Amino acid sequence: MDYSQFGAMLPELIILGLFFIVFLFDTFSNEGGKKLLTPVTTVLFGLATVAIWLIPSCGDTVFGGMYVDDSACKAMKAILNVGVFIVLLQSAKWVESDEVAIRKGEFYELLLVTLFGMYLMISARHFLLFIIGLESASLPLAAMVAFNKKHYESHEAAVKYILTAVFSSAILLTGLSFVYAFSGGSLYFDDIRAELSSGSTPGLLICALAFMIAGIGFKLSLVPFHLWTADVYQGAPTAITAYLSVISKGAAAFAFFVIFVQAFGTLYSAAWEWMMYAVIIVTITIGNLFAIRQKNMKRFMAFSSISQAGYIMLGVMTESALGLGSMMFYIFVYVVSNLAVFSVISAIENKTGKVGMDDYDGLHKTNPWLSFAMTLAMFSLAGIPPFAGFFSKILIFTSVTASDSMALYMLVLVALINTIISLYYYLLVVKAIWINPGEARIESFRSAFSERLALWLCVGGIVFFGLVSGIYQFCVESAATLV
């Protein structure tokens, strides 16, 4: 066996190595050493993030074409890594709390394993490797959702998550088995593409594609497969909710693009264009309409993330390098904006245990900096001009309309109308913070150093990502290697 092939899997090896370091450190260190686990893991992960940004991708295809390491995959992994680093920073306080501190090693191990699974999902060019990556990304997440052992909500969220996750992977596997029947005996994306490009599209194949969209749509929480999202986001610990809503969603969106463009790209207009068209419209609209009536901030963010997933999926409709680049940029901006919101939510929840939108009334009197960060993040999510969210929306809309098809223009129009609706409910939070008087205000407090660092990183991203055009250039250029 040629072990040199593993050299191409450098990002995965870094994460795996980090996992073993954390595992050994957690198992064999004494009480005094355990106190260092959180800072050591966070710093090492920061170094790993820098390493993954700096290492150039070798562009190799290894293991007979099962795994590829091109610059698009590497850029996506680097983006996810930044998100995970911010999640680690904002969860440091929660991890050290009395209830969780004894199990903090498990938290980091599970987190790194899911990240490893997402890396495999991104780089896989064979359905076997993809399924293994998908499952190792979603199964440990169920254990993480159940992490607050003393809280009933955590268990309820976990059982809802695991049952829907297994149901969706059963649907995905069934769809895949029908695809296998048409694939000429191979599960490589390239072989499937070559086999499907000749001849007609039988009904069973369209049915199989619908099953696959449903299976991956569960992970992305696209409507009509979104029913687990709100409950799981509300019940899970806030750090895990942040992780679920950005990292796992970003990885699934990228894998979705790769599968549907590389394996089923030739069936675009015949089979799945109209399916995704309907799913995107319903996702954006339902997510927005349900977000309006939420009072719990975590549920609110769940429906907001459903509608954001619809915007991310716009990139898939383009089937072009420009679309993938815009999608990656959108995910990057979504990572920083959403994590800024979750940083504020978790900072307030750690101090006071309050997560209701009414509890934020008059927050600017007591905690001006948190209010400021929250306002910027809401502006960015809604797409108000000087902030990054505006640029990511404008770029993904332009990439969709670049193909000059009337149907796609209508799709963008629906998305635009929904942007206005979303402005209403994002500004509800801003209104609660700055305008509502509030009788029982959250008292003034100073958050921990790690939380402040996470917030500064997010706010920096929100302000500068739109203005520094190099980041968008980087996304589009690295996306060009894939399509």
Added chain:
Amino acid sequence: MLWYLVPSVIMFAAGVYGFCTRKNMIALLISLELMLNSADLNFVVFNRFLFPGSMEGMVFTLFAIAIAAAETAIAIAIIINIYRAVGNTDINSVKQMKF
């Protein structure tokens, strides 16, 4: 080949029906296993009859069985937690969070 696919379709339909109607979480898990096994059966049958020269479907099935076992293990662990918290495994007892 058709006669091998019929039981697979029946298993899948029974799994979906069971998942939608049963109230006990263990029964839900059994229904999910039925669905996963029907997908595995599909893979083996397609491999055996359509592509007898290759082994891709068989190998995929082996991995899928292992993954299904891991899924069941985690689901059982979470259901045990629910049983400790609520005292039964009825799906109607976990509806505190909705809308």
